Amino acid sequence: MLPTRQVHLVPEADFETLRVERRDSGVALLTLNRPSVANTISAQLSRELFDCLQLLRRDPEVRALVVTGTGRHFCAGADLRDPERDIPGWQDLGRRAVDGLAAMKVPVIAAINGTALGGGLELALACDIRIAETGAKLGLPEIKFGALPGAGGLSRLQAVIGASAAMTLVLSGRSISATEGERLGLVTLASAQASAVETAVVLAEEVSQMPSYATRTAKLVFRHTLGQAPDAVMAVEYGLIDRMATPEEKRAEELRAARRDPVYKRIFAESPAAAVTESR
Structure with a gap:
């Protein structure tokens, strides 16, 4: 159910x-x-x-x-x-x-x-x-x-x-x-x-629950590269992934992952600067 x-x-x-x-x-x-x-x-x-x-x-x-x-x-x-x-x-x-x-x-x-x-x-x-x-x-x-x-x-x-x-x-x-x-x-x-x-x-x-910018970009990559040789479309894939979010958006998702999962907490430990940025 x-x-x-x-x-x-x-x-x-x-x-x-x-x-x-x-x-x-x-x-x-x-x-x-x-x-x-x-x-x-x-x-x-x-x-x-x-x-x-x-x-x-x-x-x-x-x-x-x-x-x-x-x-x-x-x-x-x-x-x-x-x-x-x-x-x-x-x-x-x-x-x-x-x-x-x-x-x-x-x-x-x-x-x-x-x-x-x-x-x-x-x-x-x-x-x-x-x-x-x-x-x-x-x-x-x-x-x-x-x-x-x-x-x-x-x-x-x-x-x-x-x-x-x-x-x-x-x-x-x-x-x-x-x-x-x-x-x-x-x-x-x-x-x-x-x-x-x-x-x-x-x-x-x-x-x-995943970052919307990441799910949206994954769909774009699949759509633009479908049926093509990987070597021919890597530039497209790299470009879409590199531009999918701002550094602030990515950092916010890292902190969210750290709060949700102890494994990520050890990887994305909050620094004082990051904590200040998140609180703004």
């Missing part, structure tokens, strides 16, 4: 297809909330997801984000019966929402509580980390009805599991179990003692 935490609804939130909670730990929990249609992605959900992400981006108290679905499904893909499907720009709404998730500066964890197919897997692929229930089903079946993943699924899947494995899944359109997904490096399985959401929230709370 999740530990008891103070939970708040996002104040500006007035969404019909989403539930959003902010926890005092700095973790936001975003839940796709269309269980009667397997949390499929409609135009309305795409618009609300994009708007919600903009609210969360502007909230300095949010330091990590968990995305999940209501009921038995994470998200079974695009809502092919959406009344707005024939409106020009329908697919672009979904792309904007998925890309908005990928562009979040805070770490994002997908808690895959059930089926994640098509656009649902594309949503999960836009997250930094994916934790899945043992019984979850994963796949990109679009080719079976003459389409292809249209919201970045091809490129992101290839980046996560490699070209050959991604090609096999996309060209066959077959679904795989979460156990096989873990073998491919697509997901991490939740423990038998906890759900995907519980596992994801615990990890998010751990991550949220």
